[in-house]
Amino acid sequence: MIEVQIAGAGAGKTHGLAKKIVAHYDSTSYRKIFAITYTNNAKQNISQAIINQLGYLPDNIVVCTVHTFLLNEIIYPYSPFVLNEVHTTSSQCKTFSNFPPSKSAEKKQREAKSTISRLKKIGVIHVDETYAAAWRVVDENYSKHNSQKKKSKVRKVHRLISSAIDKIFLDEAQDLDKTALKAFQTIGEISADIYMVGDPKQAIDYPKDFKGWLATNKANEKVKVLPNIKTSRRVPQRILDLSNTFCPKGQDQVSLSEVEGRLTYITTENDHYDAVLSNYIENGSLVSILRKEGNYSTKQAGLLPEFDPEVEELLTVKFPEYEDGVVTYSLQRFFASLLSKNDNNGSIRKFLAKLEIPYDKELFKQLCRSAEQYSASKDNSAKYRVSSIHRTKGLEAKVCVLILTPAIFKCLMQDSVTKFNKTWNIVYVALTRAESELIVAVDMDLLGDKYNHDDIVRSLESIGFEALKN
Numbered sequence: 001m002i003e004v005q006i007a008g009a010g011a012g013k014t015h016g017l018a019k020k021i022v023a024h025y026d027s028t029s030y031r032k033i034f035a036i037t038y039t040n041n042a043k044q045n046i047s048q049a050i051i052n053q054l055g056y057l058p059d060n061i062v063v064c065t066v067h068t069f070l071l072n073e074i075i076y077p078y079s080p081f082v083l084n085e086v087h088t089t090s091s092q093c094k095t096f097s098n099f100p101p102s103k104s105a106e107k108k109q110r111e112a113k114s115t116i117s118r119l120k121k122i123g124v125i126h127v128d129e130t131y132a133a134a135w136r137v138v139d140e141n142y143s144k145h146n147s148q149k150k151k152s153k154v155r156k157v158h159r160l161i162s163s164a165i166d167k168i169f170l171d172e173a174q175d176l177d178k179t180a181l182k183a184f185q186t187i188g189e190i191s192a193d194i195y196m197v198g199d200p201k202q203a204i205d206y207p208k209d210f211k212g213w214l215a216t217n218k219a220n221e222k223v224k225v226l227p228n229i230k231t232s233r234r235v236p237q238r239i240l241d242l243s244n245t246f247c248p249k250g251q252d253q254v255s256l257s258e259v260e261g262r263l264t265y266i267t268t269e270n271d272h273y274d275a276v277l278s279n280y281i282e283n284g285s286l287v288s289i290l291r292k293e294g295n296y297s298t299k300q301a302g303l304l305p306e307f308d309p310e311v312e313e314l315l316t317v318k319f320p321e322y323e324d325g326v327v328t329y330s331l332q333r334f335f336a337s338l339l340s341k342n343d344n345n346g347s348i349r350k351f352l353a354k355l356e357i358p359y360d361k362e363l364f365k366q367l368c369r370s371a372e373q374y375s376a377s378k379d380n381s382a383k384y385r386v387s388s389i390h391r392t393k394g395l396e397a398k399v400c401v402l403i404l405t406p407a408i409f410k411c412l413m414q415d416s417v418t419k420f421n422k423t424w425n426i427v428y429v430a431l432t433r434a435e436s437e438l439i440v441a442v443d444m445d446l447l448g449d450k451y452n453h454d455d456i457v458r459s460l461e462s463i464g465f466e467a468l469k470n
């Protein structure tokens, strides 16, 4: 059985999910309850909410990300049995390199495919394959389960899942793609009950998939959609008045917050722009932008280049006296320091020379991918380090700052844009993070010559924003 709770931003979905888990929890049961979500941020929120309500996190309540759940509970244990595919670990290494710059899209695609199948041969599943692999394990309709013997293996897997898992609580279900939804549906219908919460309006990665899945299952007795919650505990009414214009008909939210709320803007014509923005960034407000652009970078500090598993193996055998993890970490740091001083090719050459590893074309390609992935995640030239809107999903702060870019401005003004697509949903997410004030930061350098300062200010004021007072 699958129960689906749909609700808008700040309705209390995550909080309610934790409450349901606590109510369902039975300290005498050996079976596990899984609280599954999409990001590590959300994982922490759920764990904290359970701890707040129960006082501790019991051993048989497992809070994990979707990928961890599918890998540890479905793919690693059962894929050898039903698919004859053994995976012992996963990798999120980059699957293709952009080097040389003239490389065609098809060639990159071929390289990605070959990386994934090479990894598979050594028992490593690439994270991009997780949903499909999980679905193949649990669905007897998969074309290769084409005999009664194979189908009965799948049924056996469901019996095992059923004996190990009590119930699955799934947060942010709108972030799953079609394949993952199919996999969870199969599990929910056959082996373990699922309670899922989601908001199709916040579907940023696959804007159509969750909505499509709900529509397909309208008449399915095993998928029960609960009445939509139309209140928001977080977002003040003043801000909802704007975010509601991004909701489908009949899904407007009403605020339960006692805060009146403010919509403000600040532009680079204001001498205090830099000080105001820097202050909000430093004091932990949610400051976000669509993607890194101009003076604004979006990556986390402290990332290291990720090696392919084969490269990792090659490097760790060179230092048998140390633990593998220590060797990998040290060499990642060494490679990162080379990359910060040299171009990618020079860094790879120096890296191999220092380790006395002879040049090999395939190894060079693999290190190129690691270097590119790392370089893309670093941007020291940007003045402001902010978050992507993507990463603010599920988060909240008293004051939130949204950096205006042309695409966001166009969508915010609903100026001949497609409704309910990715950008539309992104704007809805950005509008609904603040508990008290949403500030739009207008950087005229970022917007470019096509935009006129006074026109932008007039437009923002027409939808309820007022100038931020110094």
Ligand SMILES: Nc1ncnc2c1ncn2[C@@H]1O[C@H](COP(=O)(O)OP(=O)(O)OP(=O)(O)O)[C@@H](O)[C@H]1O
Residues within 6 Å of the ligand: 007, 008, 009, 010, 011, 012, 013, 014, 015, 016, 199, 202, 233, 234, 393, 394, 395, 396, 432
């Ligand atoms: N029953 C409740 N009692 C008190 N506070 C609540 C309750 N439910 C939710 N809240 C608070 O309201 C805010 C929004 O809740 P929550 O994050 O669960 O909403 P959400 O629907 O998951 O939001 P989003 O769609 O943005 O992910 C949080 O600060 C949460 O602590």
